[in-house]
Amino acid sequence: MATREEHPLFSFGIIADVQYGDLDDVLKRHGSVRRYRNALYLLREAVQHWKEEHRIQFVLQLGDIIDRRNTRFNTSENALRDVLQEFDGVPFAVHHIWGNHEFYNFSRNYLMNSPLFTAQENATVEEVVKKEADAAYYDFSPYKGYRFVVLDNYDVSMCGFARDKDSSQYKQAETILRQVNKNENLNSPEGLVGLDQRFVKFNGAVGEDQLQWLRETLEVARQRGEKIILSGHVPVHPKSCYAMCLLWNYQDVLNILEDFSDIVLAYFSGHNHESGYHYDSGNEIHHVTLPGVIEVPLSSNAFGTVDVFSDRLVMHGVGQLESRVMK
Template sequence: MSYPHPLTSLQRELLGDVAELYALPDVRSAPLSSTLRFGLIADPQYADIDTAKNLYYRHALQKLPQAIEQLNQQPLDFVVTLGDLVDRDWNSYAPVLSIYDRLEHPHVIVLGNHDAQTITQHLNDAAALPKSYYAFQLADWRFIVYDGNDVSLYCNALNGDDRATAEAMLVDLTEREQPQAKPWNGAVGKSQLMWIEQQLQDAQQQDEKVVVFGHYPLAPHNTHNLLNGGELADLLTSYNIQCCFSGHDHRGGSAIIGQTGFFTLKGMLDGAEDVPFAVVEIEGDVLRITGYGGEISHTVDRRLL
């Protein structure tokens, strides 16, 4: 396992129970079977505020337990939350984390833009916004989690020039009329890109299959993409990884580039009743995504691509 940016003692003290969001997942020593199986949840985005348009902020406290109950009934190697556990307010984390305590599977956590903004406001320039990219392994699989808040407007004064870099990227993308030039999107920095490529090289040398998770989508190209999503997508496809999963764009979406599938999960926040989540099964070259609660199902056979 690799976590290049462990929390400092000050960050850990200031974050309290929320520090667990930066912990490496406590995965089992071996998969449950020859078929890799994991669950996916995206954007519960809880806040104790009134509904706005189709965004039902308080409903996460009813929706999330339903998804977790169903996921607990299935034999899974782990469950991934693809970001935005909360929408705003530091006090939102306590009720959400207490619900996740019911999850019986190892929990892989991706931090979203709303998480980053909430955490930065809490730290209030007393400590830098922590980085949250890491990798973990399970048998002959390597899983890479990228941090799209690495270079973003959510960084604070103690994050060096990361925020200024994000501002410059936004100006450049806006001038080039790129759809992802939005203040709610972030990027992966140069150091993280180098680290991701090193992970891909190591996996290739060890003959490991690779799955990637992140909050900001890389494809298809739209307003919710990682600011430098094209660059990261090109890197991942150049190593012919199996698949990449993200959240952030609550509408969901998918794209196939070469032999790599890019899938965006629908946001749990949207709608009064829908509880979208998914279970992914990978056996050999066949990827099956079973969608629940309005989530889209997919089957991809890489041998046919």
């Protein structure tokens, strides 16, 4: 009988929706409190935890690292500097994913020339699958036989400065939104029913070029015998989040994952602020939505460490992030 591995092949840290700002707390309409200054202390606690563990190879920072309210006080660059300083000198890599709040604060061009653009530093010498020049999506391999795919969920978008208003992606996003959402405020889901509630401005879609890149990247991975873990700011399975936090064209992504269910293990996301999880038994893919650091109760936190074994992922959650074994 085969014995279970005692030590993981490799490990990584994971955290979402820090949304820091040097700002006073705000009580939201649904009763939660956004503790902007406290978020920085919680990020610091997470980084210190990972440093003391001495075992992670990298961190997936799943987006919304600073909050949009920084734009009201012209503090966006200061807030970004403060959160990034928490990662200074860490003995592991950090992969930053862009969420809606990144695009409220900065343009795509700004982000591509900032420390939040980690696609470039993780690029291989010769990319097997070509991408668009301004692509924020990428893949990397931290361990032989495993590949991580990072998606840009605001590829087709009207959100903030995700796309220039004269770009084809912005115009496509406007067409998609206005076909379903008839509200003057496109961030409002009023009148939308069921999964149509996802058609709000703070969500987005994965464009055709990115979908093609994803399919081709997974095909190359299959040929190499690699297993795949994906991540993005926005959830792609309707049973892993509220409908209002779902990717517009989630089904396009799920269709591709279904075609490669023999190699795809899991999809990690944030955006929802409340934790969510769904195991798709049909294709054996785990969909994990992390709770947002910005709204966790006092004296708690919301981050974790994932151990990767040959037959399972083991997530060790801290605070609001539930620990679980994903076979």
